[in-house]
Amino acid sequence: MSHSYSAAGRVAMVSEHASPLAQLGGPDAGGQNVYVAQLAAQLTRRGHEVVVYTRRDGPGFPERVTTSDGVRVVHVPAGPPAPIPKDELLPYMEEFSQWLAREWAAGPPDVVHAHFWMSGLAALAGARSLGLPVIQTYHALGTVKKRHQGAADTSPPERNAIETAVGRECSAIIATCADEVAELDAMGLPRRHVTVVPCGVDPGLFAPVPGAREHGTGPRRLLAIGRLVPRKGFDRAIRALAAVPDAQLLIAGGPQRALLRAEPEAERLWALAVEFRVSDRLALLGGVSRAHMPGLISSADLVLSLPRYEPFGIVPVEAMACGTPVVATAVGGQLDTVVDGRTGVLVPPESADHAIGTTVRGLLDDRDLLAEYGARGRRRVLDHYTWDRVADAVTRVYSAVSSVPSLSGVVR
Template identity: 40%
Template structure:
């Protein structure tokens, strides 16, 4: 594994880590359980860390020197990182390299160029803009590209990656933490609509607040955004909107919620809303479904694949508060339907998004480019 920007050690030791760092950690753990010998290469950002950290037999993290030994906002030392990889792999070549984010992919392609090691690439969403040239180059040089959804696969094809190179394997969910049973956050007696994510206009919280005006006797809880005492411009905008729309007393902004506290918060909700205008995949609806909570999601991107309309939740057109309100009213007023969707949602999360299932799919992508299969040490999938 090459994860230049995201050190999985922090995710293995800190249950509040999210995003690509968590993905690399959980996927690595699952692949190791399937019998793969695994080394994760990441950029050294802390002088106190040893060069190599052994997680288990056949599983270690290597901190590669490249640039200053501290956290950086961007990653301008790709070439230096690639040279270090090339030296390491000259004497100890792996069967396969799996790179995460285009910066890691660029370093992996350069580091493996003279040795012929196949490179598998995961972007975790395309950045576009100034990064497009590098993203396209990595996609064309890689032996295989793993998309998280059919939507991302289409984006990769438009980027210029051959369809025959693309495999699809979604992100997984920790089914030990995200379950229907367990502690639940306190409630105030009203039906609860929960949304977890950013506060920018494209995150759709504005639409939820506008929808709430016709969803009577229900509260909206918003988790995400700034965690400090000084509110940012998006939070100020949303609070002002809630005041103008006369629903400020039914809207609670929690700020950033530690990931360890998210399961309890999800269990406290009657419905989880994902009103984003665009979303290549979406982790929140998977975590909500694993907790047995139905989801109302915008019919965009990967959300249309994650949430099964009429089974685990409801799709609504993006940027249409009236349609969002109708879906919320319908679910909140029908307890039987919510219970049916709750059971279906939990079942889908366990069958489709268990990390062991994801590791099997990623392992099959490895085999497509000639890597040996793992030992399949884990029991059969549920």
């Protein structure tokens, strides 16, 4: 089907498993979905025409949908129209790429931006015969996942080799943090093709909510947020809670609260809380909508982000945007986003959990310091992590390899 374009630039985004329309909190729905949705919306507001291609994973999905932001989402028929774990999608990427090739032959975009390694594989195959430039954002790397998950890693065995091949063939790579650059370098990918552009946050939505909590009344509130998967480190937060006797811990993530009993990770966390005798101070909230998240974050004294590894980690940025300080493990993107001793505290990933608890207790005892950290965190987000700044940097990468205009040619 042919399409006519009249926008400043024609941008095709490929996000094979992470639809910008998805409900967050599922095992394969998280930061990448938000990134694609927000970046696409921001580029559309600047006058670009953006089409996001994602795999059709439901039988009743229309082929093409236009979001309220004006972003077009195309559900590509590749494999059965049903949810499939992302680690099982590789066999369907050839069908995905062939569909893209037909689509782009009828109306080629100016640039293709692939999100995740399988999207890169499909995008390059679909763009190759047309000579279209492809930008790659990995969002997560197989080498890192294998290192931390070992035998529990369910990625296809071909993943690392494909990631390297994609990085060598694409026109440019956008990394989200300095730690990822080091990983790409270790993979043998040329540093000159890599640009660091962090993930962003909407500071209008994620902002301090006045009156969200009357600090000084009731127990101190700790908050942890993320998908209910072991690597997020919620178990560490629970064990740390044992060393903070006057605090409560809220964990937001996963399915709706009523469905948590069927969630294995929720059951594991609850059993751990019983073992450490903190179950009376733990609340598993289930999934919390983005609309309600700023109020929840603003109600907390501290946000705990304790993953064992984290490619970028948007939770600390959202917390800082709400003026809430962060205690985070010194891993991945959190090394960039959380400034130790300025917007929160970075703890070594090998720290004993009771030592993390001691750190948390010390912070909770210093309300003035918490207030300073919170204010500095908000300023840091406004200076570095707005979607407007992200779109500026991404557009510069686009314009370096394609006809998409840089800032000077963009309609604001």
